Amino acid sequence: MIDQQQLKSELKANFGYDHFHAGQVELIQALLAGDNVIGVLPTGSGKSLIYQFLSLHLPGLFVIVTPLISLMEDQANRIRMSDLGGVAVLNGQLDFQEKKYVLEGLAKTKFLFLAPETLQQPEVIRQLQRLSVGLFIVDEAHCISSWGPDFRPDYLQLGAIRRQIKPLTSLVLTATATDRVVQDIQQSLFGQEPSYLYKDSVDRRNLYLRTEFVSNPEEKWEILTQLLAHPWPTLIYASTRKRAEELALLIAQKTKRRVAFYHAGLEDGARLHIQQLFLHDQLDVVVATSAFGMGIDKQNLRLLIHDEMPANFENYLQEIGRAGRDGNQALTLIFVDVHDYSRLLKRQTSHQIRPEMVEHFFSMPRIQPQADLSIEQNQVLATYRRAHFPQETVIAMLKKTSKVRDDQLQIFWDFLNSDQCLRQQICRYFDHEDAPQPHDQLCCSNSHQSTLAEVLQWLNLPAEAVEEVANSLATRQQAWQRLFD
Amino acid sequence: MQPNLLLPFFSTDFRRVKAIYYLLTGKRTISNLSAGLEYGLLPYFRIFPKLSQADYFKALAELTAQHYLVQRTDEQPVARLTTTGKLAKTVLCQQDYWLHSVNYFEIGDWQIQWEKLMLSVQVISNYRHHITKYIPTTNHPLLLREIRHWFYRVGAHQQQEFIDSLAESIAQLPKLAQTILVNSLHSETFAGVSDFQLAQDLQLTGAEFQLARIEAISSLMTLILAEDPARVLPSLFQVPEQTLSRSAQRTYDLVQQGKSWSQIQQMSRQKEGTLKEHLLEAAILLTDFDFKAPLVRQIGQEDPEGFFAQKLTQIKSLKEGVSL
Ligand SMILES: [Zn+2]
Numbered sequence: 066m067i068d069q070q071q072l073k074s075e076l077k078a079n080f081g082y083d084h085f086h087a088g089q090v091e092l093i094q095a096l097l098a099g100d101n102v103i104g105v106l107p108t109g110s111g112k113s114l115i116y117q118f119l120s121l122h123l124p125g126l127f128v129i130v131t132p133l134i135s136l137m138e139d140q141a142n143r144i145r146m147s148d149l150g151g152v153a154v155l156n157g158q159l160d161f162q163e164k165k166y167v168l169e170g171l172a173k174t175k176f177l178f179l180a181p182e183t184l185q186q187p188e189v190i191r192q193l194q195r196l197s198v199g200l201f202i203v204d205e206a207h208c209i210s211s212w213g214p215d216f217r218p219d220y221l222q223l224g225a226i227r228r229q230i231k232p233l234t235s236l237v238l239t240a241t242a243t244d245r246v247v248q249d250i251q252q253s254l255f256g257q258e259p260s261y262l263y264k265d266s267v268d269r270r271n272l273y274l275r276t277e278f279v280s281n282p283e284e285k286w287e288i289l290t291q292l293l294a295h296p297w298p299t300l301i302y303a304s305t306r307k308r309a310e311e312l313a314l315l316i317a318q319k320t321k322r323r324v325a326f327y328h329a330g331l332e333d334g335a336r337l338h339i340q341q342l343f344l345h346d347q348l349d350v351v352v353a354t355s356a357f358g359m360g361i362d363k364q365n366l367r368l369l370i371h372d373e374m375p376a377n378f379e380n381y382l383q384e385i386g387r388a389g390r391d392g393n394q395a396l397t398l399i400f401v402d403v404h405d406y407s408r409l410l411k412r413q414t415s416h417q418i419r420p421e422m423v424e425h426f427f428s429m430p431r432i433q434p435q436a437d438l439s440i441e442q443n444q445v446l447a448t449y450r451r452a453h454f455p456q457e458t459v460i461a462m463l464k465k466t467s468k469v470r471d472d473q474l475q476i477f478w479d480f481l482n483s484d485q486c487l488r489q490q491i492c493r494y495f496d497h498e499d500a501p502q503p504h505d506q507l508c509c510s511n512s513h514q515s516t517l518a519e520v521l522q523w524l525n526l527p528a529e530a531v532e533e534v535a536n537s538l539a540t541r542q543q544a545w546q547r548l549f550d
Numbered sequence: 551m552q553p554n555l556l557l558p559f560f561s562t563d564f565r566r567v568k569a570i571y572y573l574l575t576g577k578r579t580i581s582n583l584s585a586g587l588e589y590g591l592l593p594y595f596r597i598f599p600k601l602s603q604a605d606y607f608k609a610l611a612e613l614t615a616q617h618y619l620v621q622r623t624d625e626q627p628v629a630r631l632t633t634t635g636k637l638a639k640t641v642l643c644q645q646d647y648w649l650h651s652v653n654y655f656e657i658g659d660w661q662i663q664w665e666k667l668m669l670s671v672q673v674i675s676n677y678r679h680h681i682t683k684y685i686p687t688t689n690h691p692l693l694l695r696e697i698r699h700w701f702y703r704v705g706a707h708q709q710q711e712f713i714d715s716l717a718e719s720i721a722q723l724p725k726l727a728q729t730i731l732v733n734s735l736h737s738e739t740f741a742g743v744s745d746f747q748l749a750q751d752l753q754l755t756g757a758e759f760q761l762a763r764i765e766a767i768s769s770l771m772t773l774i775l776a777e778d779p780a781r782v783l784p785s786l787f788q789v790p791e792q793t794l795s796r797s798a799q800r801t802y803d804l805v806q807q808g809k810s811w812s813q814i815q816q817m818s819r820q821k822e823g824t825l826k827e828h829l830l831e832a833a834i835l836l837t838d839f840d841f842k843a844p845l846v847r848q849i850g851q852e853d854p855e856g857f858f859a860q861k862l863t864q865i866k867s868l869k870e871g872v873s874l
Contacts, residue, residue, distance in 0.1 A: 142685045154689065163692050310756070317750050325744040332661075333689050334668060338736060339744050341685065347741045538743065538751055541720060544732045547740035548675040549713050 067097060072118075079121065080147075086110045088265045092236065093118055095261040096200070101235045103206070103250055105264040108240045108386025109362075113140055116202055116236060120149045120175055125199025125233060129178045132205050132217060134158060135329070135336065137178045139360025142337075150175025155183045168192050181208075181219035182448065184226055193230045201232035203254065206239040207379070210249035211466050213242070214377040214473050218448040218462075224254045240386065241267065241379045243495060267382060267495040270502065271389045273524055274487040274509035275398040277517065285400050286315070288517065289370070292398070293320050295521075296528050297367035298343075299350045302384055304373040306330055306354055312372060313352040327353040355384055364391040367526050371399035374481060376409055377473040378494055394507070394524055399481065406478045413474065417467050418442050420460045427456045484511070551601060552757035553609035557618060557631065557639040558648070564628040565589055567621070571606050574598045576654075578795060580827050583834045584861065587868050592835075595654040597764060599661065646726045647754060647762035650769070655835060657771035658789035664767045665690065668735065669697045670786060671716075674709055675737035677701075684738050700786055708782045715783050719773045726752070727766035734763070793835045794828075801828035802836075805845055826858045833865045841866050 069090055076082050092104045092115050106112055116127055131137045134156050141154045151174040153167045171177065171192055183189060207213040209220040227235060237250055237260075251260060279285045293299065293316065303309040306328040313326035325339050325348055340361045342348040355375055369388040375381050381399070389395030416439070426435055426446045434443045449459045480490050487509040492500040502508075506523050539547075559570050569585035576596025586592040610629065613619040618635035622628055631639060642648060652660060668687040676684055686694060704712065720731055729752065736742030743751075749759035774783045794802060797820070804814045815822060829846065833839045840846065841862070850859040 138689050142689075146683045146685065148683075153691070159691070163690065166692055166695075313746060317746070323747065325746040334665060334687050335745050337685060337687060337689075338742065341736070342741055342744055345741065348744065538729055538733045538748070539740075541717060541728060541732050544735060544740055544742075545713070545717055548671065548735065548737055549678055 067094070069094075075121070076118070080114065080118070082114075086114075088263045089115055089118075091263050092261075095263075096234055096236060097122060099234055101237075101255055101258060101260040103237045103247065103260055103262045105239055105242050105247065105262075107265060107267050107269060108383050109269075109390040110240075110265065112204070112238045112240075113143065115238075116176075116200060117144060117147060117149055119200060119236075123199040123233060125197040126171065126174060126193070127176045127200045127202060128184075128193065128198055128230070128232070129176060129202040129204060130181055130184055130223060131178060132181060132208055132215075132220075134180065136360040137180065138333070139340070141176070141178045143360075143362070144176050152176045153178070155179040155189065157183065171196055181217065181223065185219065185222055185451065190226065190229055198230050198232040199234075201227055201230065201235040203235070203237045204239075206237045206250050206254075207242045207246050209253050210242075210246040211462060212249060212469060213246045214379045214470060216466055216469075218445065218452060218454075221253060222452055224256065227254060241382050241495060244497060264496075266492065266501060268488060268492050268500055269386065269389070271392055271394050272385055273394065273396045273507060273520070274385070274491075275396065275517075275520060276401050276481055276487070276511040277398055278401050278512050280402065285372075285402075288400075289316075290320065291517065292368060292370070293322055293350065295368070295526070296349070297396075297526055298346065298363065298365050299368040299370065300366055300387060301350065301352045301370045301372055302355045302375070303352050304355070304375075308372065309352045309354050313350075316350060316352070322349040324348065324350040324352065327351050329354065355380060362390065363387070365393075366390070367393075367395050369395065369397045371397075374399060374401060374405050374409065374477070376413065376470065376477070378477050378480065378491070379473075381477065382491065382495070394526055396520070396524055396526060401481050406474070409474055410471070413467070413470055416441070418445065418463050420464075422446075423456060423460050423463065426450070427459070484514070487511075551598075551605045551609045552755060553612040553616075554618070554638060554642060555757055555761060556606075556609055556613065557635055558643055559589075559591060559594065560619065560629060560631050560635070560639070561589070562631050562636055564622065564624075564630045567607075567610060567627045567629050571601070571603060574606075575601055578831075580830045580834070580861065583831060584865060584868075587834050587865065592655065593653040594649070596659060597649070597652055597654070645758075646724060647758050647765060649761060649765050651772045652764055652768040653772075655793050656789070657768060657775055658787070660764050660767050660771075662693070663771050663787055664763070665693055666697065666787060667731075667767065667770075669693065670700070670712070671735045672737045673697060673701050674712060675739060677709075679737075679739050681738045687736070704782055704785075711782045712786075715777075715781065719770060719783065722773060723766070723769050726762055727769050730759075730763055730766040731770060794831055797824075798828035798831040801825050802832040805829065805843065811845060811849060830858065830861055830865065833862060 072090055072093060073085070076085060087110065088104060088106045089111060092102050095102050096119055104112070104115070116129065120127060129140070131140065137154055137156060141152050145152045151170070153170065153174045153176070155164065155167055155177065156179060159167065168188070179189070203223055205215070208215050208217040209223065210216060235254070237254060239250070242250065247262065247264070277288060279288065301312065303312055309326040309328050313324050316322060316324045325342070327336065327339050339348065339351065343351050344361050344363050366388045369385055371381070371384070375384065385397040388397050422438060422442070423446065426438070427450065432447050432450050438446070480487065483490065486500070486504040489500050489504065492498060510520060559574070566585055569582050570589070570591065572579070572582040573586045573591050573595055574597055576599050583592070586595060610619060610621065613635070614621050617632055618638055619629050620632055657663065665688045672687050688694065720728055723731070730748060733743050733748055745759060749756055752759065752762070754762060771787060774787050775789070777784050779785065779788060801814065801818060804817065809817070814825060818825065826849065833841070846862070850862055853859060
């Protein structure tokens with residue numbers, strides 16, 4: 066086994082870091098020893114460094130399965146910057162010519178990112194069987210479990226596909242998994258084969274957790290303006306595209322902060338541009354929808370706001386995990402309105418796929434989108450059908466997942482409304498043990514317990530050096546000078 | 551979709567609403583293309599490739615509720631402008647963000663041209679500053695390859711020509727187009743601004759800004775593609791596809807080579823109906839389509855009451871009407 070000291074000097078030499086994050090070195094050692102590995106590591110702990118590092122040791126193609134197209138592109142771009150080998154992306158956004166080009170170039174590729182549904186295509190599997198796969202990586206692996214909130218039926222096929230493409234070894238990653246979800250991951254991907262599990266605590270001590278109770282939009286806006294008066298790099302999660310756009314507009318009109326909205330309706334180029342601007346502190350505030358992953362590694366997010374509660378603990382934890390990646394103190398704040406619970410429950414019920422919808426979908430001679438179903442509903446049912454699930458099983462599974470969702474919403478709602486330490490509750494839920502450190506002034510609060518002004522005083526968040534705001538747009542001459550001189 | 555922005559695609563005569571949707575999103579069928587010819591909307595082909603049918607119909611419903619539009623269902627849904635609608639259309643078409651330069655079949659897909667512009671500027675800007683590691687402005691693998699090849703082909707001399715002639719071309723555009731193009735460009739040394747901020751500063755709604763952007767890139771392309779094709783900008787932005795779809799082009803080539811109908815059927819192994827559609831596509835889209843070509847006349851005369859002959863006559867008269 067390669068010892069830790071040697072791995073550390075390699076880390077310094079090839080990636081420029083002095084230390085590994087918790088779990089990285091353990092997972093790397095286990096993979097180098099040929100074990101299959103499950104890693105439960107918090108958001109921002111450098112999961113992609115693990116396979117980047119391994120690319121210097123393991124031969125063959127690295128196949129990385131990841132569910133969100135935007136995240137896939139961002140991860141791929143980050144590796145492209147590092148000269149570790151060819152990078153390719155396969156997803157539903159590519160047209161026929163592009164896909165052909167990527168598949169034909171696989172022999173020269175080291176990292177292949179793809180969506181789970183793309184990996185199921187026979188021509189893709191055939192191509193992978195022809196090549197040797199060194200490492201099979203499943204990201205966001207909690208999607209495999211119907212006990213998880215983001216269950217994706219496509220993920221259920223990954224175990225079978227893994228057996229077909231026969232990788233040297235496999236790495237399974239997730240940021241949030243309860244024991245039950247970890248069991249599902251093990252069972253579905255590895256069955257009886259042994260695997261090495263590394264599970265880190267989800268606790269991030271430098272994140273202050275705050276719930277802010279509000280009773281109307283005006284009150285919420287008042288608190289928002291109070292917060293936005295500070296020059297902290299800020300990310301706001303909104304629940305819908307429409308809300309993200311409206312809120313960004315309001316902030317643009319009423320404050321001096323440079324703001325943009327960010328959601329799946331944006332074109333690729335615009336999305337990448339916003340990420341770059343945000344990363345380089347040329348945007349102060351981004352209002353994003355939670356359904357859309359932002360794969361940039363912005364280190365200095367000081368303020369993270371949930372405009373409305375997400376549907377469960379898991380999403381909440383993933384999303385607040387974007388704050389304070391540099392290890393410095395950051396404030397995460399979630400607005401809670403008494404009506405949120407019933408509103409979310411209603412939204413969930415309206416998205417639910419009822420048995421008669423399943424029956425109708427399955428009665429069609431072939432898979433075809435149904436006009437009375439949403440895009441997402443059509444996708445879910447198509448996935449089940451592609452995987453040859455019997456109709457009754459699908460109905461039963463959908464019933465179960467909808468029950469799981471309702472329960473999770475309830476649990477999260479109770480969490481938001483409790484007066485106990487929020488961090489303690491998170492640790493008990495995910496880690497099944499108490500928080501490593503007891504509650505103190507820099508831990509958590511809700512607006513019944515202390516005022517926001519008090520909290521801001523305790524935290525004394527570092528102000529970031531914000532680049533001077535240009536008052537007007539650039540002229541052609543100014544732009545040319547900076548672009549080409 | 552901001553509903554009023556759809557008004558210019560309608561007129562006071564009834565038009566087929568689905569055909570207009572398919573034109574705007576770029577679905578190439580004979581029925582859509584000939585509707586495009588009939589309504590004078592061919593230049594707008596594929597300007598909104600991502601517009602969903604639901605959004606489109608929702609916008610039309612709003613326009614109808616506001617009495618800009620009257621909808622009716624004949625064999626299929628049709629709509630026409632009311633007097634109020636016509637007035638609003640006239641006002642809209644005079645805005646500086648309205649689309650006067652767009653033309654899919656002459657300057658190509660505006661989105662691809664836009665991405666090419668962004669990427670080529672980024673590549674050259676970063677190269678001049680010796681920056682080699684950065685995230686490209688686009689994720690499309692074939693476009694990345696194309697620009698990479700182009701970049702290696704153009705030497706240092708042509709790089710300077712690129713920079714100078716791009717500046718020159720942009721300087722000839724209207725003020726709005728200049729502002730949008732200049733501030734959308736970005737590299738590691740010039741950040742540009744987000745579309746959202748640009749729209750704010752220009753006091754345009756998101757949808758109006760989108761039109762302004764399409765107009766900006768289209769007017770730039772119109773200028774560039776009128777230049778000598780050997781120069782560096784036209785060499786980058788030349789429209790790669792022919793006007794016709796690949797298969798239609800093949801069929802039309804065979805016709806022009808003087809092959810007989812049965813020879814063409816044999817060589818292409820396609821159904822007769824498909825081949826006829828290829829000819830109709832050529833008739834609609836090619837300015838120099840030869841309606842008098844012996845083979846074209848022969849196929850028409852075989853079944854003068856059939857779809858092909860009828861459609862061909864209709865296309866011919868529409869085109870003559872246009873050129874008058
Ligand atoms: Zn606490």
